[in-house]
Amino acid sequence: MTITNREVNYIAELSKLELDEVSCDKMKSELESIVEFMATLNKLDTENAEPLTHIGNLTNVFREDKVEPSFDREEILKNAKNHTEECFTVPKTVE
Amino acid sequence: MDVLNLTALELAEAIKKGEITSKAATESYLKKIAETDGDINAYITVDGENALKKAEEIDRRIQNGELLGPLAGVPVAVKDNICTKNLKTTCASKMLECFVPPYNATVIDRLQESGAVIIGKTNMDEFAMGNTGETSYFGCTKNPLSKELTPGGSSSGSAAAVASGEAVIALGSDTGGSIRQPAAFCGVTGFKPTYGTVSRYGLVAHASSLDQIGPIARDVRDLAAMMDIIGGVDPMDATTLSTEQGYLKALSGDVKGLKIGIPTEWFNAAGLDNEIAERVKSVAEVLSGKGAKIIEISLPFIDFAVPAYYIISSAEASSNLSRFDGVKYGARTDSENLSSLYKKTRTDNFGDEVKRRIMMGTFVLSSGYFDAYYRKALKVKAVIKQNFDEVFKSCDIILCPVTPTTPQKLGQVQDPVSSYLTDIFTVSANIAGLPALSVPCGVHSNGMPIGAQLIGNTLCDKQVLNTGFAYQSEVKL
Numbered sequence: 001m002t003i004t005n006r007e008v009n010y011i012a013e014l015s016k017l018e019l020d021e022v023s024c025d026k027m028k029s030e031l032e033s034i035v036e037f038m039a040t041l042n043k044l045d046t047e048n049a050e051p052l053t054h055i056g057n058l059t060n061v062f063r064e065d066k067v068e069p070s071f072d073r074e075e076i077l078k079n080a081k082n083h084t085e086e087c088f089t090v091p092k093t094v095e
Numbered sequence: 096m097d098v099l100n101l102t103a104l105e106l107a108e109a110i111k112k113g114e115i116t117s118k119a120a121t122e123s124y125l126k127k128i129a130e131t132d133g134d135i136n137a138y139i140t141v142d143g144e145n146a147l148k149k150a151e152e153i154d155r156r157i158q159n160g161e162l163l164g165p166l167a168g169v170p171v172a173v174k175d176n177i178c179t180k181n182l183k184t185t186c187a188s189k190m191l192e193c194f195v196p197p198y199n200a201t202v203i204d205r206l207q208e209s210g211a212v213i214i215g216k217t218n219m220d221e222f223a224m225g226n227t228g229e230t231s232y233f234g235c236t237k238n239p240l241s242k243e244l245t246p247g248g249s250s251s252g253s254a255a256a257v258a259s260g261e262a263v264i265a266l267g268s269d270t271g272g273s274i275r276q277p278a279a280f281c282g283v284t285g286f287k288p289t290y291g292t293v294s295r296y297g298l299v300a301h302a303s304s305l306d307q308i309g310p311i312a313r314d315v316r317d318l319a320a321m322m323d324i325i326g327g328v329d330p331m332d333a334t335t336l337s338t339e340q341g342y343l344k345a346l347s348g349d350v351k352g353l354k355i356g357i358p359t360e361w362f363n364a365a366g367l368d369n370e371i372a373e374r375v376k377s378v379a380e381v382l383s384g385k386g387a388k389i390i391e392i393s394l395p396f397i398d399f400a401v402p403a404y405y406i407i408s409s410a411e412a413s414s415n416l417s418r419f420d421g422v423k424y425g426a427r428t429d430s431e432n433l434s435s436l437y438k439k440t441r442t443d444n445f446g447d448e449v450k451r452r453i454m455m456g457t458f459v460l461s462s463g464y465f466d467a468y469y470r471k472a473l474k475v476k477a478v479i480k481q482n483f484d485e486v487f488k489s490c491d492i493i494l495c496p497v498t499p500t501t502p503q504k505l506g507q508v509q510d511p512v513s514s515y516l517t518d519i520f521t522v523s524a525n526i527a528g529l530p531a532l533s534v535p536c537g538v539h540s541n542g543m544p545i546g547a548q549l550i551g552n553t554l555c556d557k558q559v560l561n562t563g564f565a566y567q568s569e570v571k572l
Binding site for chain 2: 063
């Protein structure tokens with residue numbers, strides 16, 4: 001199947017990745033061959049199969065609705081490049 | 096005492112008896128790492144100072160008569176996608192080069208409670224995406240048996256460290272073969288447990304429905320001892336199952352009447368090296384000599400397993416890796432707006448294979464393609480699971496190769512699809528959530544080791560390990 005440059009750029013946008021022209025062309029041709037490979041699955045009749053998401057028979061594994069201490073705020077902020085004493089900081093998102 | 100040539104259990108026994116201290120053993124391993132790792136590059140981080148402190152503490156507790164776990168005092172290497180509190184955990188990525196987790200993975204807590212000593216974090220393919228070790232941001236690991244060859248991946252460092260004598264036992268993770276394949280390529284033993292048997296809390300997620308943490312060691316007994324420590328239900332991982340420990344105790348070596356299935360289609364797969372096929376089949380002969388029955392079985396979906404695996408795993412990976420956005424942890428490329436912050440951070444700090452998988456995953460989940468690819472792959476997953484369920488009605492253990500070839504040269508340029516196809520024998524066990532063991536079964540005429548794979552039914556981990564143990568008891572390689 002052919003993938004257009006427009007589609008590659010759209011997927012890159014969804015993936016929050018930037019591709020320059022050279023990487024876009026390379027990615028396009030790699031994606032095309034991978035997608036062609038994935039299309040092998042069309043040779044298998046799965047008419048009577050239901051999609052299987054979880055192996056095993058677990059459903060709704062809950063815990064007691066009890067308040068328990070979480071992490072120390074300072075610990076959690078330690079790995080962030082930009083933060084105040086209380087929060088992670090990001091560029092302004094709303095004008 | 097030749098400390099570096101003991102198995103993990105032998106070392107633990109020697110420590111318990113006072114024949115050697117944990118501190119001395121840890122020092123020996125640190126010395127070996129210092130001498131060897133400049134060449135092999137199995138480790139990203141060596142935590143020598145803390146390892147020795149912990150070793151001294153364990154020595155004191157043993158001297159005080161405290162009963163500790165089966166590997167108390169033994170130094171353990173940990174794949175660098177498993178969170179270790181206050182010890183850098185990088186996933187071999189520029190994105191997490193400076194990340195220091197504020198918590199331990201459950202398996203690490205359990206290791207520490209049992210008295211094991213974490214000696215360092217091992218190299219791997221970036222975010223566990225790869226099967227040669229070459230996608231690591233910190234340079235690839237070399238195969239200790241032949242340094243121009245790949246040790247396999249993605250648990251490249253863990254397998255190489257055990258093979259080179261830089262570790263007696265290590266933890267790896269397996270999403271599509273990442274414990275079993277490097278174990279086979281490095282001539283050591285590796286185990287991927289039944290999905291849900293070992294907690295994934297603290298394992299940096301690649302594909303959440305496929306990932307499992309498992310041990311790599313010199314023999315099956317050591318793997319079983321490690322399973323006794325790390326296995327079991329965990330309230331922090333809602334996909335874990337209530338299982339009973341006792342893996343080491345269950346190693347009887349008795350395989351009388353055990354039915355070993357040889358999948359016809361797998362041994363006829365295109366590209367399977369003849370010598371590998373023959374050596375793997377020889378495992379059947381050894382087990383037959385111990386009373387097992389060998390039967391032919393049919394697993395016809397081998398051509399569909401790899402594409403299904405790559406659709407499912409890349410879809411899940413694209414979702415799991417969306418958390419790396421420069422905000423809460425990891426690298427950050429500052430930018431004037433939020434969208435640009437995300438894009439530049441991710442573009443600058445993910446390697447090519449990671450970006451490729453994120454793009455693949457986003458593609459198969461995107462509107463217009465979701466049904467044709469992702470939903471189709473989940474149906475194929477159901478068909479593969481059904482096939483295994485049928486087959487396990489007539490056999491107990493499946494015997495097959497781990498890899499179609501022996502390790503290739505490092506630096507060999509391969510198109511993505513060809514490299515994905517080398518996972519042909521390993522991905523099915525992840526798709527179906529089954530326990531699978533890789534044991535060395537001989538040496539190829541090219542000098543490289545060959546691994547045989549034993550796959551069991553869901554939650555039959557003890558039976559799989561016991562079969563491997565029976566084989567290893569008979570054959571000294």
